[in-house]
Amino acid sequence: MSPDPVSAARGPRRVTLQARLTLIYGGLFLVAGLVLLGATYALFSQQITRTGAKVLARTEIPPGTGGTGGTGGKDAAADQSWRLTVNGTPMDPGLAEKWMRDQQATLHKAATTSLLTFGASALLVVGGAAAGFGWLVAGRVLAPLHRVTDTARRIAAAPAADRGLHERIALRGPDDEVKGLADAFDTMVERLDRSFDGQRRFVANASHELRTPLTLGRALVELAMHRPAACEHVTTLGEDLLQINSRHERLITGLLVLAGSEREIVERLPVDLADVVGHVAAQIEVEAKEAGVTVRERAGEAPTAGDALLLERLVHNLVENGIRHNLPGGGWVRVASRTRADGLVEVEVANTGPVVPAYEVPSLFEPFRRLPGDRVVTAKGAGLGLSIVRSVARAHDGDAVVRPRPGGGLVVTVTLPHSPHGPPPAGQPGE
Incomplete structure (x- = not known):
């Protein structure tokens, strides 16, 4: 099946902002987990091996001094037995089993307590570091969005239309969702700028063009009014026409001032x-x-x-x-x-x-x-x-x-x- 021509025209697939954030935070948690696991393992191993008592020691009992074996050399191996000692002192065999259980319980409690204490401390330290690093990374990734927002607010608050609409974000960086938003915003503002500027130019040009026929009309009316043969009716009509002409001139002047006042005062x-x-x-x-x-x-x-x-x-x-x-x-x-x-x-x-x-x-x-x-x-x-x-x-x-x-x-x-x-x-x- 042939590839989609539209997709091919768009170029290679880009890494989206969502994917980058997922990779960043996933990597942070993975690294934090590995560090926590290694620290826990090291602390646990160190605590288990740190013991000063000899729990069991192997001793040999010479033949003929204990046990049930005879005096023959062939029974020398059988004449060997085990005796439980604590720091070199023999212990009564009847208490050996109870002592071993107590020692195992004490060792287990000490090891688990140390694991919980040091593990929780390591978790807090590593978790706090990961949260702080994630905060910095998220702020850096979202910084372009703040730039878009600040530019939009400056344009909206600009006192003169020209001053605000001439501003652009012009964001540089990877072709992701934020850059697409900034480019679309710039395109919209540029079209609005051209539209408003075209309207102002049209009003200004039309007002200038209308001044000529109004001036000519005023001159013709005044000429007709001041003719020797002008009757009272013509004079009255001329005065009315001059008032209408004057009103139109003020309207044109107002439009020119309005168009000029919307521009920035340089x-x-x-x-x-x-x-x-x-x-x-x-x-x-x-x-x-x-x-x-x-x-x-x-x-x-x-x-x-x-x-x-x-x-x-x-x-x-x-x-x-x-x-x-x-x-x-x-x-x-x-x-x-x-x-x-x-x-x-x-x-x-x-x-x-x-x-x-x-x-x-x-x-x-x-x-x-x-x-x-x-x-x-x-x-x-x-x-x-x-x-x-x-x-x-x-x-x-x-x-x-x-x-x-x-x-x-x-x-x-x-x-x-x-x-x-x-x-x-x-x-x-x-x-």
């Missing part, structure tokens, strides 16, 4: 979040007044390191969301930065607004998600605000947390690592 510069909070509060003051919302600023020193433009976008989105998702007149937004006692820095934005159910809070970080029936002051949002906030925070090794505010509204807290460096020099981003 160059990190010192940034004080207090400066960012003050800059954003001044920049968004006009929009807040138009919406009838008061912005309360409390900028405390909060030095960190990262991309100043992305951090500004983070704070801007938080304050902008607080203004747009607020009460129609009379509401407020509070934005504050501080350094916490645990060494982290944070930006906290709270606002008045409608009551938000706790079960709806986790969905706020998803792109293009809105609360059902929420009341917003303006309809300029693209549904990417908090998604961008969380992506930017995680790209800077931080995180964003949202909780409902008692009485209505939200409280969003962004925590980032503290940087001991001072603010950047004049002219650098973040000023």
Whole structure:
């Protein structure tokens, strides 16, 4: 019968991890058993032969002095007899049998007691040594599994998708089950990396390509509105079209920022979040007044390191969301930065607004998600605000947390690592 072509293509049969462990532990127990057997045999033999009493001694009785034989020379052999002595002293023949039984019992008890004592000691020593050696061998054999687990945890905990998915196990060693698992894991991560990277490139390229027709459309609408012959109806329609165009531009800008924020921050510069909070509060003051919302600023020193433009976008989105998702007149937004006692820095934005159910809070970080029936002051949002906030925070090794505010509204807290460096020099981003 011809060999299986599939099996032949796989190459020679490999020694599996299970078989290797079986051989290792089987060999350890075999060696331990041989050592224990040899030690027991040596100790038992030594104890049996260690005796100082002569139990039996052969003596000759001269002819004519004892026994029943005559005086003839031919009966000399018969005139020989045995006499039991203890340390050279003759013993009464009637007590010989009892004495021998006692000596045998004493010798047997001493030998078995020594065998049990020394055998148990040898068993404990050899068993402990075998267990320790087996522990070391098992740890060495299973070390690749720990490497696979540690790599998987680092990828899962990576704040930026690019940083985690670029990592590989690249395990070297025999072609066993562990290496097969590591190779399969690397293949899966590589495919995920290509998939996510392709999605980000598509979003970025599509957003860039859409900017051109939007810019052209805005120019045509403005041209039509400013013609001398343009009637009021055309002007009104043009204003509506410009608002729609502006909304689409913000959507594209948000997609670009979201795609860029999911990448690792390679160059990190010192940034004080207090400066960012003050800059954003001044920049968004006009929009807040138009919406009838008061912005309360409390900028405390909060030095960190990262991309100043992305951090500004983070704070801007938080304050902008607080203004747009607020009460129609009379509401407020509070934005504050501080350094916490645990060494982290944070930006906290709270606002008045409608009551938000706790079960709806986790969905706020998803792109293009809105609360059902929420009341917003303006309809300029693209549904990417908090998604961008969380992506930017995680790209800077931080995180964003949202909780409902008692009485209505939200409280969003962004925590980032503290940087001991001072603010950047004049002219650098973040000023």
